[in-house]
Amino acid sequence: MATSELTAFKEKMKLRTKRFAHDCVRISLKFPENMLGDHICKQLIRCSTSVAANYRASCVAQTIPTVIAKISIAIEEADESEFWIEFALDEKLISKAQSEDLKRESHEIASILIKSRQTLQQKRLA
Structure with a gap:
């Protein structure tokens, strides 16, 4: 991937x-004000804001192992976000339509980051 493509x-x-992260925050703030909500x-x-923060940190990391570590955290946090979205749906805190969009996005982000991590790991071994 050319430098300009990587930057883009x-x-x-x-x-x-x-x-x-913003979408998750907006939906979360609509949860009922009780212990579970x-x-x-x-x-x-x-976890959703951690996805964004750790991805951003990976972009300015100084070494490949640090980039991989930050991307790995972002992957874990995207997966955890998906869990909490599913849980919120199970508890009827959000609608199926709302959960589907957020779940799809968390899953796609995790998938993209997993592929990025694999590419970096292969470069490191080459």
């Missing part, structure tokens, strides 16, 4: 992960 990819992913709200906000 990174910027697109920064925006995409940030938009995902508050807990799921905090968990989803924490």
Whole structure:
């Protein structure tokens, strides 16, 4: 991938992960103000914003192992976001339509980042 393509990819992913975090925050703030709603709200906000923050950190990391580590955290947090979205649906805190869009996005982000990590790991071994 050429440098300009890599830069464009990174910027697109920064925006995409940030938009995902914002979408999760917006939906979380609509949860009922009770013990369960508050807990799921905090968990989803924490992990979804962590996806964006760790991806962003990977873009400025100084070494390949650090990039891989930050991307790995973002993958784990995207997967956890998907879990909390599913849980919120199970508890009827969000609609099926709302959950489908967020779940699809968290899954796609994780898949893209897994492929990026694999590519970096292969480069490191070459």
